[in-house]
Amino acid sequence: MKPKKTNAPYVSSRFSPAYLKKAHDATFAHESVIRASEHCVCFYCGHSFKPNEEAKLSWIAERPPRERTLRCPMCAIDCVIGSASSFPIDDPEFVLACSEAWFGGISRISDGKPVEKLSYVHLILD
Numbered sequence: 001m002k003p004k005k006t007n008a009p010y011v012s013s014r015f016s017p018a019y020l021k022k023a024h025d026a027t028f029a030h031e032s033v034i035r036a037s038e039h040c041v042c043f044y045c046g047h048s049f050k051p052n053e054e055a056k057l058s059w060i061a062e063r064p065p066r067e068r069t070l071r072c073p074m075c076a077i078d079c080v081i082g083s084a085s086s087f088p089i090d091d092p093e094f095v096l097a098c099s100e101a102w103f104g105g106i107s108r109i110s111d112g113k114p115v116e117k118l119s120y121v122h123l124i125l126d
Ligand SMILES: [Zn+2]
Pocket: 042, 043, 044, 045, 046, 047, 072, 073, 074, 075, 076, 077
């Protein structure tokens, strides 16, 4: 993982900016890919889930003929990638590199805050 307390975004030597941009595109208008995916990962909070086992999925309508975009069931941010996208979503370095590239070091993943903590806080607020 990246060293603590640096403001520069984490840059992975394994994933080029162009590749990360392509991955970002895969978080948008991707309903058919999500539905074909065995599992998905949120690149903001790190939540991993199986789309076909979720009771309710929240979709954002895009301008036709684009497909809908999925929101993360945990944090509601629209940066979910499915396993059917062919991106290495189970690789922690890939997840971190994407999160850093897209959110400029401002995300739950960059902060090293586990998703369990997020849901715990949510339960308290309820
Ligand atoms: Zn999330």
